[in-house]
Amino acid sequence: CLKAIMPFGNTHNNFKLNYKVEEEFPDLSKHNNHMAKALTKEIYGKLRDKQTPSGYTLDDVIQTGVDNPGHPFIMTVGCVAGDEESYEVFKDLLDPIISDRHGGYKSTDKHKTDLNFENLKGGDDLDPNYVLSSRVRTGRSIKGYTLPPHNSRGERRAIEKLAVEALTSLDGEFKGKYYPLKSMTDAEQEQLISDHFLFDKPVSPLLTCAGMARDWPDARGIWHNDSKSFLVWVNEEDHLRVISMQKGGNMREVFRRFCVGLQKIEEIFKKHNHGFMWNEHLGYILTCPSNLGTGLRGGVHVKLPKLSTHAKFEEILTRLRLQKRGTGGVDTASVGGVFDISNADRLGSSEVEQVQLVVDGVKLMVEMEKKLEKGEAIDSMIPAQK
Amino acid sequence: MSDNIEKISESMAKLTLKWLSAEDEFPDVRKHNNHMAKVLNLEMYKKLRERVTPNGFTIDGVIQTGVDNPGHPFIMTVGCVAGDEETYEVFKELLDPVIEARHGGYKPQDKHKTDLKSENLKGGDDLDPNYVLSSRVRTGRSIRGFCLPPHCSRGERRAVEKLSVEALDSLSGDLKGKYYALKNMTEAEQQQLIDDHFLFDKPVSPLLLASGMARDWPDARGIWHNNNKTFLVWVNEEDHLRVISMQKGGNMREVFSRFCTGLTKIETLFKERGHAFMWNEHLGYILTCPSNLGTGLRAGVHVKLPNMSKHAKFEEVLKKLRLQKRGTGGVDTAAVGGVFDISNADRLGFSEVELVQMVVDGVKLLVDMEKRLEKGQSIDDLMPAQK
Numbered sequence: 027c028l029k030a031i032m033p034f035g036n037t038h039n040n041f042k043l044n045y046k047v048e049e050e051f052p053d054l055s056k057h058n059n060h061m062a063k064a065l066t067k068e069i070y071g072k073l074r075d076k077q078t079p080s081g082y083t084l085d086d087v088i089q090t091g092v093d094n095p096g097h098p099f100i101m102t103v104g105c106v107a108g109d110e111e112s113y114e115v116f117k118d119l120l121d122p123i124i125s126d127r128h129g130g131y132k133s134t135d136k137h138k139t140d141l142n143f144e145n146l147k148g149g150d151d152l153d154p155n156y157v158l159s160s161r162v163r164t165g166r167s168i169k170g171y172t173l174p175p176h177n178s179r180g181e182r183r184a185i186e187k188l189a190v191e192a193l194t195s196l197d198g199e200f201k202g203k204y205y206p207l208k209s210m211t212d213a214e215q216e217q218l219i220s221d222h223f224l225f226d227k228p229v230s231p232l233l234t235c236a237g238m239a240r241d242w243p244d245a246r247g248i249w250h251n252d253s254k255s256f257l258v259w260v261n262e263e264d265h266l267r268v269i270s271m272q273k274g275g276n277m278r279e280v281f282r283r284f285c286v287g288l289q290k291i292e293e294i295f296k297k298h299n300h301g302f303m304w305n306e307h308l309g310y311i312l313t314c315p316s317n318l319g320t321g322l323r324g325g326v327h328v329k330l331p332k333l334s335t336h337a338k339f340e341e342i343l344t345r346l347r348l349q350k351r352g353t354g355g356v357d358t359a360s361v362g363g364v365f366d367i368s369n370a371d372r373l374g375s376s377e378v379e380q381v382q383l384v385v386d387g388v389k390l391m392v393e394m395e396k397k398l399e400k401g402e403a404i405d406s407m408i409p410a411q412k
Numbered sequence: 413m414s415d416n417i418e419k420i421s422e423s424m425a426k427l428t429l430k431w432l433s434a435e436d437e438f439p440d441v442r443k444h445n446n447h448m449a450k451v452l453n454l455e456m457y458k459k460l461r462e463r464v465t466p467n468g469f470t471i472d473g474v475i476q477t478g479v480d481n482p483g484h485p486f487i488m489t490v491g492c493v494a495g496d497e498e499t500y501e502v503f504k505e506l507l508d509p510v511i512e513a514r515h516g517g518y519k520p521q522d523k524h525k526t527d528l529k530s531e532n533l534k535g536g537d538d539l540d541p542n543y544v545l546s547s548r549v550r551t552g553r554s555i556r557g558f559c560l561p562p563h564c565s566r567g568e569r570r571a572v573e574k575l576s577v578e579a580l581d582s583l584s585g586d587l588k589g590k591y592y593a594l595k596n597m598t599e600a601e602q603q604q605l606i607d608d609h610f611l612f613d614k615p616v617s618p619l620l621l622a623s624g625m626a627r628d629w630p631d632a633r634g635i636w637h638n639n640n641k642t643f644l645v646w647v648n649e650e651d652h653l654r655v656i657s658m659q660k661g662g663n664m665r666e667v668f669s670r671f672c673t674g675l676t677k678i679e680t681l682f683k684e685r686g687h688a689f690m691w692n693e694h695l696g697y698i699l700t701c702p703s704n705l706g707t708g709l710r711a712g713v714h715v716k717l718p719n720m721s722k723h724a725k726f727e728e729v730l731k732k733l734r735l736q737k738r739g740t741g742g743v744d745t746a747a748v749g750g751v752f753d754i755s756n757a758d759r760l761g762f763s764e765v766e767l768v769q770m771v772v773d774g775v776k777l778l779v780d781m782e783k784r785l786e787k788g789q790s791i792d793d794l795m796p797a798q799k
Contacts, residue, residue, distance in 0.1 A: 037464060037466070037468030038467055038468030038469070038565070040468075041467050045565065045567030045571070049566075049570060050565060050567040052566060052631070053595070085565070089628075092627075092631075093627060178432065178437055179436075179438075180432030180436035183436060234621065235627075239480070240479075240480060241439065241479050242480065244439070
């Protein structure tokens with residue numbers, strides 16, 4: 027047998043080169059995702075013998091998109107990064123996908139990060155009769171480790187260890203506790219489910235085909251503060267998912283806590299020489315290209331029974347740069363006229379800008395809802411394209 | 413291409429990732445119940461992680477499915493797979509004990525006997541069709557020179573399909589048939605294959621998914637069957653080839669005869685094209701799952717045993733006869749209406765003829781016992797010795 031070249035070389039990738047490009051090129055004829063639209067035989071031929079320093083290859087990047095042909099109505103991304111360098115080594119494929127997914131974002135564009143919550147205007151007065159809850163989430167990747175599709179058990183455990191050290195050193199409003207998935211008691215599990223905090227082993231084939239569920243539940247866990255308003259998921263789809271949330275419409279407070287908490291966590295990681303993956307072109311580097319930039323989804327659960335059945339609902343959302351989801355999150359349906367409304371953009375605008383869009387847009391939609399309740403028209407309120 | 417990318421892409425040897433220790437990487441399998449988890453320890457892992465097969469398969473690739481699927485307290489799964497023929501050699505420190513535990517004490521120095529001469533089977537043509545509803549024999553084959561389903565690339569899988577279709581298309585007589593590629597099947601063809609119970613689905617079992625066998629589905633997967641619908645080949649499902657001979661009723665002799673003839677013809681056709689099946693004198697036929705080594709053969713019947721199956725000694729009788737029961741949906745399904753799938757429990761260390769003989773003799777006895785119980789008579793005098 028061969029002695030493995032440590033750190034691992036990707037012997038199988040070289041073995042595949044015995045087959046011609048046409049023989050290895052995936053059949054994407056029935057596929058509808060960004061990767062399938064962007065990948066050509068030329069690009070495949072150019073990139074297939076490349077790998078990142080950790081051994082991630084083009085076939086790894088695209089596997090989830092090959093395995094999941096997509097949906098005629100929903101355009102999924104169809105590819106993932108295995109490490110920070112994926113975005114550089116495979117840029118010939120990923121740049122067009124990023125451009126397509128992020129509204130024409132060019133390979134020369136610069137992304138702005140702004141986590142100064144004071145820069146947000148208003149946002150503390152969304153009507154709680156309509157806005158039931160507010161939430162802001164993002165993801166962070168820790169420099170020096172590979173990403174969930176590719177990382178080893180040892181890396182994942184190191185990330186968990188670092189994350190727990192950082193989080194347990196937080197105090198004041200951020201004082202909290204970590205619950206590793208694999209040693210959770212039944213009582214703890216019940217409580218986390220009731221609080222809607224618990225995340226499950228991924229069942230979505232989009233995630234499982236990318237290898238993100240390997241070794242589950244090893245080194246996965248949930249941390250939250252005692253007030254249950256600040257929550258961190260460790261080693262789910264990204265190294266860290268950071269969530270700030272509370273009942274009612276005070277998005278300003280949610281965003282403040284979000285920014286303050288994130289910055290505290292980042293400081294602690296930096297002290298250990300593990301900053302977050304970030305660059306001035308792509309902003310925060312995350313597993314899925316759809317989450318690049320801010321990785322931020324700021325949203326509310328809001329009652330819009332009348333507006334949601336209005337003929338112009340979709341158009342209004344598009345103009346406000348917002349998207350709707352059901353109250354179970356992505357790919358769920360709304361229940362009782364309550365929608366999850368959040369920013370559609372991630373890359374090319376800052377955190378403050380994106381949350382501002384949510385705050386202003388939701389305020390407007392609630393006013394429209396009130397008008398429709400009274401049987402009045404909303405035509406004069408239709409916004410211009412933001 | 414920028415200087416940066418060039419530097420990165422240039423050589424695998426310049427990888428810069430700091431490699432973590434075996435202790436850091438060792439999987440937590442303390443609560444796991446599968447053969448891999450019972451055998452793997454830190455010293456073994458430390459040693460095996462430094463090796464790789466010529467095709468790049470690693471120990472983590474072998475064990476991933478067993479790490480991801482902790483198993484069941486009552487069902488002992490294997491928990492590991494081979495990515496290529498060499499896996500069984502390169503990682504023998506793990507696989508030999510797994511094989512020994514799974515295959516009744518089979519030792520690393522034991523030799524396996526292959527016998528595909530159906531004339532060597534005694535009887536088997538007279539199982540009572542009032543009880544034995546159908547008979548079936550299946551096995552798997554791997555084509556030497558290609559990686560196995562957990563590890564193969566699209567190009568390899570397509571090459572396996574191409575070779576298989578060429579070989580199968582040249583069969584004649586009662587083996588003459590047609591190939592249905594999964595990805596261009598018409599609705600009508602699909603419905604027919606479902607009605608015939610021939611169609612295989614994209615794997616949903618996490619045991620298979622976690623080992624990577626469903627990648628690129630349905631590319632290069634398909635079903636071939638003869639015009640009589642008694643001989644069927646699955647291409648690129650859990651193994652390169654799964655070969656199945658089947659028919660209604662209890663004539664296992666005929667099923668086995670067709671099985672042997674068909675397999676031997678296919679093997680000859682492959683050899684003519686310069687491709688042998690993976691086989692060695694220790695492990696017999698090499699397949700993806702260590703549980704299918706040896707003959708890879710499961711010969712079974714669907715048989716009505718409503719009384720026998722409720723008898724206190726049913727399990728014991730099966731054990732003595734070296735048989736196992738399954739529901740009529742196959743592995744991990746329940747019996748419906750007292751009808752059971754009864755098949756050989758062994759794969760390795762016995763020849764094909766020996767295994768089918770056990771099924772033929774054992775089922776004959778079980779049906780005799782059922783008839784006794786129907787008449788309210790005892791079956792104590794029929795109890796077999798341990799085979």
